Amino acid sequence: MVSRRVGVLALQGGVVEHARMVEELRSEAVLVRRAGDLDRLDALILPGGESTALLRLLAAFDLTRALADTARAVPTLGTCAGLILLARLGVLDVDVERNAFGPQVDSAEAVLPWRGGQVRAALIRAPRITRMGEGVEVLSTWTDPRRPDEAPSVVGVEQTGAGGRIIGVAFHPELTGDTTIHRELLA
Numbered sequence: 001m002v003s004r005r006v007g008v009l010a011l012q013g014g015v016v017e018h019a020r021m022v023e024e025l026r027s028e029a030v031l032v033r034r035a036g037d038l039d040r041l042d043a044l045i046l047p048g049g050e051s052t053a054l055l056r057l058l059a060a061f062d063l064t065r066a067l068a069d070t071a072r073a074v075p076t077l078g079t080c081a082g083l084i085l086l087a088r089l090g091v092l093d094v095d096v097e098r099n100a101f102g103p104q105v106d107s108a109e110a111v112l113p114w115r116g117g118q119v120r121a122a123l124i125r126a127p128r129i130t131r132m133g134e135g136v137e138v139l140s141t142w143t144d145p146r147r148p149d150e151a152p153s154v155v156g157v158e159q160t161g162a163g164g165r166i167i168g169v170a171f172h173p174e175l176t177g178d179t180t181i182h183r184e185l186l187a
């Protein structure tokens with residue numbers, strides 16, 4: 001795999017785990033804190049964290065516009081709160097419901113379907129995707145084992161189009177050591 005420069009939004013949340021995974025795949029993790037950090041990236045990752053805080057910090061650092069433009073221009077992955085950001089910024093054409101699986105037991109580990117295969121994932125106060133625009137494809141669904149009668153929730157999507165390629169997942173692949181999705185981003 002060719003070495004890439006991969007921006008990891010580094011204002012808040014699970015930055016280190018993504019950066020480690022990028023380095024494990026022999027690419028360079030560029031911590032993004034200001035607009036200049038977005039120059040010359042081959043890919044971009046928006047980590048999980050707390051989406052309200054992240055949106056505020058993006059505005060405070062005057063990064064909102066530049067981040068959205070970059071996400072449209074290079075292959076981009078948003079995980080959990082990062083997925084929520086992509087939706088709120090109007091970059092990924094989906095609606096998301098925050099904290100969709102209830103506040104009581106707020107995390108779970110699961111092996112989820114992913115394209116033809118599987119991915120090992122952690123769900124932590126995860127959102128779910130409730131609407132998808134044209135050009136958005138479902139890559140993964142999950143049924144909360146505490147609510148076996150509910151229809152499966154959409155927890156992974158991909159949007160491909162004029163600008164490029166955006167993967168949004170409600171879960172954390174970076175916490176389980178499973179590099180499947182990061183490899184796709186860097187391919």
Ligand SMILES: NC(=O)CC[C@H](N)C(=O)O
Nearest residue numbers: 048049050051080081125
């Ligand atoms: N693990 C996460 O990123 C959680 C997302 C968080 N519940 C939010 O709404 O922003």
